[in-house]
Amino acid sequence: GAGVSQSPSNKVTEKGKDVELRCDPISGHTALYWYRQSLGQGLEFLIYFQGNSAPDKSGLPSDRFSAERTGGSVSTLTIQRTQQEDSAVYLCASSSWDIYEQYFGPGTRLTVT
Amino acid sequence: EDQVTQSPEALRLQEGESSSLNCSYTVSGLRGLFWYRQDPGKGPEFLFTLYSAGEEKEKERLKATLTKKESFLHITAPKPEDSATYLCAVPWGFGNEKLTFGTGTRLTIIP
Numbered sequence: 001g002a003g004v005s006q007s008p009s010n011k012v013t014e015k016g017k018d019v020e021l022r023c024d025p026i027s028g029h030t031a032l033y034w035y036r037q038s039l040g041q042g043l044e045f046l047i048y049f050q051g052n053s054a055p056d057k058s059g060l061p062s063d064r065f066s067a068e069r070t071g072g073s074v075s076t077l078t079i080q081r082t083q084q085e086d087s088a089v090y091l092c093a094s095s096s097w098d099i100y101e102q103y104f105g106p107g108t109r110l111t112v113t
Numbered sequence: 114e115d116q117v118t119q120s121p122e123a124l125r126l127q128e129g130e131s132s133s134l135n136c137s138y139t140v141s142g143l144r145g146l147f148w149y150r151q152d153p154g155k156g157p158e159f160l161f162t163l164y165s166a167g168e169e170k171e172k173e174r175l176k177a178t179l180t181k182k183e184s185f186l187h188i189t190a191p192k193p194e195d196s197a198t199y200l201c202a203v204p205w206g207f208g209n210e211k212l213t214f215g216t217g218t219r220l221t222i223i224p
Contacts (some may be wrong), residue, residue, distance in 0.1 A: 048210055
């Protein structure tokens with residue numbers, strides 16, 4: 001079946017602009033996660049959605065970052081007023097409700113110039 | 114938050130030369146450990162979950178083992194297609210839903 005998909009695959013933006021990154025999880029997966037991977041760094045947890053519960057936003061680095069999940073499926077990660085330090089690969093993952101093995105998408109490479 | 118340390122950072126092996134990658138962790142209670150493989154420009158690909166000390170899992174030329182303090186990913190007679198970055202992660206959070214990842218071991222298999 002189809003895996004996790006993300007769009008765009010690459011995004012170049014100017015400092016100060018807003019960006020939106022999209023994630024389509026595996027069909028039937030109730031949990032959705034966003035991570036950030038910077039060069040030479042490990043994956044950093046950002047936010048977690050589980051079903052219709054309130055999201056766990058504990059990993060968001062600043063209030064410029066926000067995410068929503070519509071209809072328990074597609075999610076959008078928004079970064080406002082982008083800064084150069086936001087440059088990274090943003091990865092989305094999903095898992096089913098009864099196991100927590102996470103399956104990742106290909107990522108969106110964000111470059112802030 | 115749990116800490117995860119992987120070693121070595123990079124490893125170059127000749128094709129057929131077996132070796133092991135290490136993942137050590139500090140946890141307040143063992144709740145599982147995950148291994149992933151990541152190819153350049155791609156997202157991590159799930160390999161194994163280990164839940165308890167003494168557990169072992171195998172997939173092709175890979176075998177993952179777990180003790181109370183660390184996990185090993187053993188690679189037997191590797192092939193060039195095994196070249197990738199191997200990541201380990203431990204779950205944390207109320208429902209063990211979030212993962213803390215190590216920085217990975219970049220494995221290169223030379224033909």
